[in-house]
Amino acid sequence: MQSTEKGLVVIVEDDPAIADLERLYLSQAGFGVHSESDGERALAEIRRLNPVAIVLDVGLPGLDGITICRRLREAGNWTPIIFVTARDDEVDRILGLELGADDYLTKPFSPRELVARLRGILRRTAGVLVGQKLVLGALEIDADERSVRASGTRIDLTATEFDLLAYLCRAPGRVFSREQLLSAVWGQANYSGARTVDVHVAQLRAKLGEASPIRTSRGVGYSAAGRT
Missing domain, CATH: 3.40.50.2300 (Response regulator)
Structure with missing residues (x-):
């Protein structure tokens, strides 16, 4: 070792x-x-x-x-x-x-x-969004702690799930294509296909439940609901 x-x-x-x-x-x-x-x-x-x-x-x-x-x-x-x-x-x-x-x-x-x-x-x-705390509805994202809470309850996310959620929530209302998300979150466009993004979005929605801000734009991609 x-x-x-x-x-x-x-x-x-x-x-x-x-x-x-x-x-x-x-x-x-x-x-x-x-x-x-x-x-x-x-x-x-x-x-x-x-x-x-x-x-x-x-x-x-x-x-x-x-x-x-x-x-x-x-x-x-x-x-x-x-x-x-x-x-x-x-x-x-x-x-x-x-x-x-x-x-x-x-x-x-x-x-x-x-x-x-x-x-x-x-x-x-190591620290995307350092020093920022995002609040969208019942969802709170703390970039310093890399933690997510829904109605005060902490939600355990993988590093990639956190980064995908944080990336979408930095620009509420903006629709990102799957290719844009692959490039921004995974670092390379198209290396594993759009299905990877869909799976991570499905997992985030399952974990966040009704607090999930992620919206689907059919045929385009995903966005986060507007800041509240």
Whole structure:
């Protein structure tokens, strides 16, 4: 295990060649890296080490990546997770995002893209909208705390869900296309398709309930209801 000023990333991958490649590129990018190949041990180490992010293979033997993600989220652990999957199937992707993953990569992938995705997630987590508090109806978004409350009740969001909600709420009433949201929130337009935006919006609406300010402009995209 290494430790640097950029923080520790836990890699959970049972293919040694892929794990070594991920470790190499993340280390070169300035991250500390700790890797595990066993799901049960990985879950224990994630809880012990409190990393800044997790690179999580879906198809682990035994305790798989989806179960690890679910257990972390159910326990209130919202450390950013990038799923790595060999299954190029939209159902698997949507399932991962619904469970609370922040992003995913399909094998084979470029390790440089992994680093870029990870940097993007951590950059957003570090403080978009610093010093601002947004209030839309019953919804309150605190950028300093990166917290969201609906009618006073705190709502747990992934880093990506928070950034999507905050981005929409910064410009109430403005309609953004899916491509614009992919570019602004995920950092690259079209890299994972418009369906990714739809899934995150659906998750936000489910979590926020009646307090959700997100509106659909059919055939165009999404907006946040006007400030109240």
